[in-house]
Each structure stands twice: as C-alpha cells, then as structure tokens.
Amino acid sequence: MRKKTKAVLMLLWIIFFYIAHYYFAIKKYLPMVRNYIPFFW
Amino acid sequence: MIELAYLALLLVISIALGRRILKYIGIGFNSSLEGMVFSLPLGLSAIAYAMLFAGLLGYLYKSVLVIILALLYIALWKDVGELLRIIFSSIRNFSFNKFVRKHDIALNFYSIVIILLLLFPLMNFFLSFSPPWHFDVIAYHLAMGKIYIAAHKVVYIPYMLFSNFPSLIDTMYMVGLLLSNGILANLLGYSLGIAFLASIYKFCQRFFNERIALLSSLIFYSFPLIFMLSRTSHIDVQLAFFVFLSVYAICVYSKSKDSKWLFLSAIFSGLGISSKVFGAVAAAVIFALLVLILIRDVSKKRMDYKSAFAKSAAFCIIAFVIVMPWLLKSYFFTGNPVWPELNEIFHGKYWDEKHQQGINVMHNLRKPSLCNYLRLPWDIVTQQGKRLGNIDEDLEIGPFVLAILPLYFFVGKKDRVINSFFMLLFVYLTVWFFLSHIFRYVIYAVPLIAIISGYVIHELLKINLLSRALKLLLLFTFGFNLLFFIGANAKEFPAALGLESEDNFHSKYPGPIYDASKFANSNLPESAKILLFRDTRGYFIDRGYVWADPLTQAYIDYSNIKSEDDYYKELKRLGITHILVNNNFGWRNPLHDVITSDYRYTPEILEMKDRFLEKYTRNLYNNGDILVNELK
Structure with missing residues (x-):
C-alpha cells in the first residue's frame, strides 16, 4: 500500500473512533452541563 | 497547612x-x-x-x-x-x-x-x-x-x-x-x-x-x-x-x-x-x-x-x-x-x-x-455496553484503546517491551472479562494503554501527513479532559482553598448523612450503637455503628429474620440502641433500573423495616432523607 494511502486510512481510523468516543461522552455530560450542575460525584 | x-x-x-x-x-x-x-x-x-x-x-x-x-x-x-x-x-x-x-x-x-x-x-x-x-x-x-x-x-x-x-x-x-x-x-x-x-x-x-x-x-x-x-x-x-x-x-x-x-x-x-x-x-x-x-x-x-x-x-x-x-x-x-x-x-x-x-x-x-468479549474495546471507548452489564458507567480513559493502539501493527518500528505490554493487556482484559464488569477493577491495564499510546503516537507523528491533524486531535483530548477536570471538581475548589468551611462543605457533600451524623454525635449518648440501614457511610459518626446491608455483611443474617419482632430481638441481642435509615439512597442496578434488588434490600426487608420502625422505635431526627430513631 502506498505510504500516502496508508497515512490517510490511519487518520480516518483515528477520527472515526474519536467521533465515536466524544459523541457518547458529550451526550453523557451535556445534560449535567445544561443543568449547571458541577457534574459527577 | x-x-x-x-x-x-x-x-x-x-x-x-x-x-x-x-x-x-x-x-x-x-x-x-x-x-x-x-x-x-x-x-x-x-x-x-x-x-x-x-x-x-x-x-x-x-x-x-x-x-x-x-x-x-x-x-x-x-x-x-x-x-x-x-x-x-x-x-x-x-x-x-x-x-x-x-x-x-x-x-x-x-x-x-x-x-x-x-x-x-x-x-x-x-x-x-x-x-x-x-x-x-x-x-x-x-x-x-x-x-x-x-x-x-x-x-x-x-x-x-x-x-x-x-x-x-x-x-x-x-x-x-x-x-x-x-x-x-x-x-x-x-x-x-x-x-x-x-x-x-x-x-x-x-x-x-x-x-x-x-x-x-x-x-x-x-x-x-x-x-x-x-x-x-x-x-x-x-x-x-x-x-x-x-x-x-x-x-x-x-x-x-x-x-x-x-x-x-x-x-x-x-x-x-x-x-x-x-x-x-x-x-x-x-x-x-x-x-x-x-x-x-x-x-x-x-x-x-x-x-x-x-x-x-x-x-x-x-x-x-x-x-x-x-x-x-x-x-x-x-x-x-x-x-x-x-x-x-x-x-x-x-x-x-x-x-x-x-x-x-x-x-x-x-x-x-x-459477542460481549469482542465488544469490550468498543465498550471501553464508548461505555455503550453499560445497558448490557458489559461495562459500568464510570470514569473513562478516552478513545485511545481503539483510536491509537491498533495502529501499532501498522507503524514501522516494533518494540519488544510494547509487544509484551500488548500481551499483558490482552491477558488482563480477558481475565477481567470473567471476573467483573467494573472497569476500575482492571485499572492496572491503564498505564500500559498510556505507554503504548505514547509510543504509537510518537511513531505516527513522524508521518508528515498525519502529524498536524494528530496533534490537533490530541490537543482536543487534553483540552476536553481539562474542561471535564474543572467541571467535575469546581464544587470542591472553595473548600480545598480554605474559602469554605469543612462543615459547610460536608453539609452539601455528602449532604444529609453528614447532618444526620452531626445530630447523632451531639445528641446520642457515648454508648449508643447505631444500625446504618440503606447506607454504609459511618465515617462522620463518633458512636459505634453496624452496617445493616443484607449484601455485604452476614453479621445480621436476614434469612433468620421473618418479621419485625425477629428484627427487634436480633438488634437488641447485638446491643443496637438506634437506627439511621436513609430513605433516599438506593443502589441502582443498571440492568433493571430499580432501586432494590433480590440480593440486597428486597421489598420484603423494606416493608419489614417500616413495620419495625413504627412498632419498636421512636423518631428523634428527620431531615427528609434520613431518619434517626431510638429503639424502645
């Protein structure tokens, strides 16, 4: 595989899991932020 | 200081x-x-x-x-x-x-x-x-x-x-x-x-x-x-x-x-x-x-x-x-x-x-x-497996397990130490899979994840096409975690910096149990022995106490207690003089989303407790969440 293609695929891989993680993380924390609760324990 | x-x-x-x-x-x-x-x-x-x-x-x-x-x-x-x-x-x-x-x-x-x-x-x-x-x-x-x-x-x-x-x-x-x-x-x-x-x-x-x-x-x-x-x-x-x-x-x-x-x-x-x-x-x-x-x-x-x-x-x-x-x-x-x-x-x-x-x-x-085993990395990254009981909803460690770790196998330079860390990680997570769904219990895998991530990111940063974008993503992660740090801890900074008294702080965190403990310390005799019912936080109490939790103790054996009369006799035998009940506290089972469970405070035990309180105790304190009653 060409180096450029490999690099692009790796970047897309990283971005995909970044989106997955932060989508669910923001979904979890946003209600707390909206209620102005200093969230968590 | x-x-x-x-x-x-x-x-x-x-x-x-x-x-x-x-x-x-x-x-x-x-x-x-x-x-x-x-x-x-x-x-x-x-x-x-x-x-x-x-x-x-x-x-x-x-x-x-x-x-x-x-x-x-x-x-x-x-x-x-x-x-x-x-x-x-x-x-x-x-x-x-x-x-x-x-x-x-x-x-x-x-x-x-x-x-x-x-x-x-x-x-x-x-x-x-x-x-x-x-x-x-x-x-x-x-x-x-x-x-x-x-x-x-x-x-x-x-x-x-x-x-x-x-x-x-x-x-x-x-x-x-x-x-x-x-x-x-x-x-x-x-x-x-x-x-x-x-x-x-x-x-x-x-x-x-x-x-x-x-x-x-x-x-x-x-x-x-x-x-x-x-x-x-x-x-x-x-x-x-x-x-x-x-x-x-x-x-x-x-x-x-x-x-x-x-x-x-x-x-x-x-x-x-x-x-x-x-x-x-x-x-x-x-x-x-x-x-x-x-x-x-x-x-x-x-x-x-x-x-x-x-x-x-x-x-x-x-x-x-x-x-x-x-x-x-x-x-x-x-x-x-x-x-x-x-x-x-x-x-x-x-x-x-x-x-x-x-x-x-x-x-x-x-x-x-x-299926649950194969989805472990996804659940560690997204915590979506909590509804299946595959992972608990607790503090997380970012996207690194899936975003970065697998890329090790595609970077040029391999390392024996990193290879052994992958082996350790695989075994740690596999054993954890059979023992617990609580991610904290495999926390010793976390430094390995951090070191492997550091190694892989260092190799990826050598690739010009990736370097700038990866740095931005990492800065986003660190910035997000910093914001989370501030948001999650904001409530504690005043007390930590001495701008709020310990008493005032504890009245909010943990709140009612602290106030009830203060009441007990000020009003109950030194020889009092308090049963903690539906709560186990006895740190603030300066009297003797016993956990009533049916799950984590067999000192009070609920299988032998059929009625409030049995409960009264047993508590008297143990020298219990008072009972503290937290009516607002529940251990929520994520699979069923109910307060009680069949292995902790069952509906039968809670009903028995209500009859016991009415028949055998006198209320001394009630802050809406917590009662402190004296045994007759």
Missing part, C-alpha cells in the same frame, strides 16, 4: 527508608528520581506495616507513630541528609535555559504537553485539600481506620466486608488519619499518584525516549479515571502503581538479567495483592510473564533449569511473605485466611454461599458471551 508539614515528614522518611531497603537489596538505578519512585511506596508500605503490627498489638496511638517516625529518622539520618542534598542540589542546579534547550521549548506541541503535565498534577495538589466525602472513602477506606484509631487497636469489624480484605493502602491512610486527618490521607494518595506519574516518565525514558516519556505521562495523568481517583483516598490508582512498578522491575530484569530486579518485582507484586484482592490477578499475570522470560532464557541456554526454577520460586515466596500478614489477620479474625473466598473449605465467620453469590452478581453483571 499542618498537613503539608506532616506530609513532608512522612515523604522524606518513607523515601529514605525505601532507599535504605533498596541499597540493602543492592539495586542500582539510572537516576535519583528513578530510585525515589521505587523508594517512596516501599518506605510508606514499611511504615504502614509497622502501624498494622502496632495496631494488632493494641498500640495504635499517635504517640507510638511519632516514636516510630522519630526512631526511623534517627536511624536514617544519613539517608535523609543525602536525600535532602539531592533535592536541594537539583533545585539549585536547575537551569531554565538548559531545560528549554533540552526539551526544545518553543511555541510547539511538546511545550503544551509539558505545561499540561505540570498543570494537571498542580490542580490535583490543591484539590487534595478538599475534605474526604466520596462514597467508598467514607464508607470504608477511611471509616475503617477511624474505627481502629478510636479503639487504639486493629479490631475485628464483622459487618464491614472490606475490613477483612488485604488493605495496605487503607492502612497508609490510617497513618494519615492518626497523624492528622483525612486531608493528610488524601495527600498521601496524591503523592503516590505523582510517584506513579514519575514512574511512567522514567520507564519510558529508560526504554524509549524523552518525547514518548512526556506523551505517555500526560496521556496517563489526563485520563479522567486517573486524575479523579488519584487525589482522593481511594486505593485503585495506588494499586495500579504497585502493579506497574512490578512490571517495570520485570522489564528491567528481562534486559539486565540482574536477579535483584526480579526480587523487586516480587515485592511490588506482593504489595499489589496486599492493597486489593484484584491485585492477585495482576500478580499472577506478571508471574506468568516471568515464567515466559525464564523459559526463553533456558531455551537460549542463558541459564539452566535449576536457576529458572529457583528464580520463579523466589518470586512466589517473596510475594507470599509480603501478603502473609493480611492472611494471618484474616485467619485470626474470621478463621479463613482468604475470607470470604473458599469459605466452603475454611468455614470462616459471618459468610455463606448466598452472600458470595450476591457479591459475585454485584461485581459482574456481564453475560460471558463471545
């Missing part, structure tokens, strides 16, 4: 004691900092063991601790002097220009990494001054030590499940409580967290390079799971620290073949098991890694079978000797050295099969299917 003075004293004596022990073993380190990273936990553990023995003999007094510290200071005055000389000369010789040149400080990515690497620990340092209030801390981590201190003895607490487990770190916190207060205990936990951070840095410096060291350290300490737990009196981060030091020592042994590092690994494996039962899982895996290393050396004729056998036996014996005091304590109090495990063999006190099943369910809601 007195806590700072006590902390400095404890740290200096612990490091000096640790250095003396390591000198006696004959281990040499690459740098003073690397030596200190091993010395601190070793010395602090030795002091904790000394106080454990003093407590078992009935000499748990502040004066005894002060005498022990004074004697240690006198015996170690040369080591203390040398240590202070090292610290002051490092400060004196620190040159900002040299530091800037060495780390290529400019307006660049690594400068931001260094700033954040200083910022997270600094903020956590201030937060360590926040009074303890988290659930597990005031239920048993500090509550246990407070009971021992009040009795001036390490006593059997039959209703407190966790008091009969190995609890080395809780004993360290007890030292903090004995010398000062819960804040000193927090600071001891924080100090071990900083030593952990430094150990990751030094490990990466030794085996890789400076940049991987910086990256891995920041990735590690900026995980919400780590920075939230490492400045409170929990034990998870400290357990992971001991396990990591054991792995560190095994890696150095593998390279240097110096057996003393093997002994050091065994010591820290033993200390890990002594901290938490799950440490035994980590120790077993580290031992398996050692056996593989020895088999490799035998196959390459670097050593004979006898030496390999002797070394593996030495590892087991050393770890066992370190753990033995906890086994003896448990045997002495319960009749079972590994209570509550294997109770069908040892027949230890106040435990049975039903309770063990309940605990097993509490620890592992997961169905052990292939």
Whole structure:
C-alpha cells in the first residue's frame, strides 16, 4: 500500500473512533452541563 | 497547612527508608528520581506495616507513630541528609535555559504537553485539600481506620466486608488519619499518584525516549479515571502503581538479567495483592510473564533449569511473605485466611454461599458471551455496553484503546517491551472479562494503554501527513479532559482553598448523612450503637455503628429474620440502641433500573423495616432523607 494511502486510512481510523468516543461522552455530560450542575460525584 | 508539614515528614522518611531497603537489596538505578519512585511506596508500605503490627498489638496511638517516625529518622539520618542534598542540589542546579534547550521549548506541541503535565498534577495538589466525602472513602477506606484509631487497636469489624480484605493502602491512610486527618490521607494518595506519574516518565525514558516519556505521562495523568481517583483516598490508582512498578522491575530484569530486579518485582507484586484482592490477578499475570522470560532464557541456554526454577520460586515466596500478614489477620479474625473466598473449605465467620453469590452478581453483571468479549474495546471507548452489564458507567480513559493502539501493527518500528505490554493487556482484559464488569477493577491495564499510546503516537507523528491533524486531535483530548477536570471538581475548589468551611462543605457533600451524623454525635449518648440501614457511610459518626446491608455483611443474617419482632430481638441481642435509615439512597442496578434488588434490600426487608420502625422505635431526627430513631 502506498505510504500516502496508508497515512490517510490511519487518520480516518483515528477520527472515526474519536467521533465515536466524544459523541457518547458529550451526550453523557451535556445534560449535567445544561443543568449547571458541577457534574459527577 | 499542618498537613503539608506532616506530609513532608512522612515523604522524606518513607523515601529514605525505601532507599535504605533498596541499597540493602543492592539495586542500582539510572537516576535519583528513578530510585525515589521505587523508594517512596516501599518506605510508606514499611511504615504502614509497622502501624498494622502496632495496631494488632493494641498500640495504635499517635504517640507510638511519632516514636516510630522519630526512631526511623534517627536511624536514617544519613539517608535523609543525602536525600535532602539531592533535592536541594537539583533545585539549585536547575537551569531554565538548559531545560528549554533540552526539551526544545518553543511555541510547539511538546511545550503544551509539558505545561499540561505540570498543570494537571498542580490542580490535583490543591484539590487534595478538599475534605474526604466520596462514597467508598467514607464508607470504608477511611471509616475503617477511624474505627481502629478510636479503639487504639486493629479490631475485628464483622459487618464491614472490606475490613477483612488485604488493605495496605487503607492502612497508609490510617497513618494519615492518626497523624492528622483525612486531608493528610488524601495527600498521601496524591503523592503516590505523582510517584506513579514519575514512574511512567522514567520507564519510558529508560526504554524509549524523552518525547514518548512526556506523551505517555500526560496521556496517563489526563485520563479522567486517573486524575479523579488519584487525589482522593481511594486505593485503585495506588494499586495500579504497585502493579506497574512490578512490571517495570520485570522489564528491567528481562534486559539486565540482574536477579535483584526480579526480587523487586516480587515485592511490588506482593504489595499489589496486599492493597486489593484484584491485585492477585495482576500478580499472577506478571508471574506468568516471568515464567515466559525464564523459559526463553533456558531455551537460549542463558541459564539452566535449576536457576529458572529457583528464580520463579523466589518470586512466589517473596510475594507470599509480603501478603502473609493480611492472611494471618484474616485467619485470626474470621478463621479463613482468604475470607470470604473458599469459605466452603475454611468455614470462616459471618459468610455463606448466598452472600458470595450476591457479591459475585454485584461485581459482574456481564453475560460471558463471545459477542460481549469482542465488544469490550468498543465498550471501553464508548461505555455503550453499560445497558448490557458489559461495562459500568464510570470514569473513562478516552478513545485511545481503539483510536491509537491498533495502529501499532501498522507503524514501522516494533518494540519488544510494547509487544509484551500488548500481551499483558490482552491477558488482563480477558481475565477481567470473567471476573467483573467494573472497569476500575482492571485499572492496572491503564498505564500500559498510556505507554503504548505514547509510543504509537510518537511513531505516527513522524508521518508528515498525519502529524498536524494528530496533534490537533490530541490537543482536543487534553483540552476536553481539562474542561471535564474543572467541571467535575469546581464544587470542591472553595473548600480545598480554605474559602469554605469543612462543615459547610460536608453539609452539601455528602449532604444529609453528614447532618444526620452531626445530630447523632451531639445528641446520642457515648454508648449508643447505631444500625446504618440503606447506607454504609459511618465515617462522620463518633458512636459505634453496624452496617445493616443484607449484601455485604452476614453479621445480621436476614434469612433468620421473618418479621419485625425477629428484627427487634436480633438488634437488641447485638446491643443496637438506634437506627439511621436513609430513605433516599438506593443502589441502582443498571440492568433493571430499580432501586432494590433480590440480593440486597428486597421489598420484603423494606416493608419489614417500616413495620419495625413504627412498632419498636421512636423518631428523634428527620431531615427528609434520613431518619434517626431510638429503639424502645
């Protein structure tokens, strides 16, 4: 595989899991932020 | 601020004691900092063991601790002097220009990494001054030590499940409580967290390079799971620290073949098991890694079978000797050295099969299917498996497990240490899969994830096409974690900085249980013994108390209690004079989303409690959430 293609695929891989993680993380924390609760324990 | 003075004293004596022990073993380190990273936990553990023995003999007094510290200071005055000389000369010789040149400080990515690497620990340092209030801390981590201190003895607490487990770190916190207060205990936990951070840095410096060291350290300490737990009196981060030091020592042994590092690994494996039962899982895996290393050396004729056998036996014996005091304590109090495990063999006190099943369910809601196993990495990254019981909804560690770790197999340069870390990670997560759904219980996998991530990111940053985008993504992660840090801890900063009184703070965190405890302390006689019903947080209570929790204790056996009359008779037999009921507290089962469960406070028990309260008690206090009633 060409180096450029490999690099692009790796970047897309990283971005995909970044989106997955932060989508669910923001979904979890946003209600707390909206209620102005200093969230968590 | 007195806590700072006590902390400095404890740290200096612990490091000096640790250095003396390591000198006696004959281990040499690459740098003073690397030596200190091993010395601190070793010395602090030795002091904790000394106080454990003093407590078992009935000499748990502040004066005894002060005498022990004074004697240690006198015996170690040369080591203390040398240590202070090292610290002051490092400060004196620190040159900002040299530091800037060495780390290529400019307006660049690594400068931001260094700033954040200083910022997270600094903020956590201030937060360590926040009074303890988290659930597990005031239920048993500090509550246990407070009971021992009040009795001036390490006593059997039959209703407190966790008091009969190995609890080395809780004993360290007890030292903090004995010398000062819960804040000193927090600071001891924080100090071990900083030593952990430094150990990751030094490990990466030794085996890789400076940049991987910086990256891995920041990735590690900026995980919400780590920075939230490492400045409170929990034990998870400290357990992971001991396990990591054991792995560190095994890696150095593998390279240097110096057996003393093997002994050091065994010591820290033993200390890990002594901290938490799950440490035994980590120790077993580290031992398996050692056996593989020895088999490799035998196959390459670097050593004979006898030496390999002797070394593996030495590892087991050393770890066992370190753990033995906890086994003896448990045997002495319960009749079972590994209570509550294997109770069908040892027949230890106040435990049975039903309770063990309940605990097993509490620890592992997961169905052990292939699908659940394969989705583990996804659940660690997204926590979406919580509805299946595949993972709990707790503090997380970012996207690295899936975003970065798999890319190791596509970067050019492989490394033997990273290969072995992947093996360790695979085994840790596989064993954890069968034992628990609670991610915190496999926290010793987290430093490995951070170091592998640092290594892979360092390789990826060499690729021009990836470099800028990856740096932006990482800065986003660190910035997000920083925002989370501020949001999650904002409520504690005023109390931590002395702008809010401890009393005012505790009235909010934990709130009603603190107010009810204050009522009990001010109004109930000294001889009062309180049953804590639907709550276990007895830290603020200055009277005797007993947990009523049907799950975590068999001291009050609910299978023998059929009515409120039986309950009254049983409580009278145990000398209970009052009952504290938290009507608003429930342990929510994520699979069923109900307050009660069939293995904890069942509807029958709760209804029985209501009838009991009406027939046999008189209400003294009611703050809407919590009742305090006196038994007639």
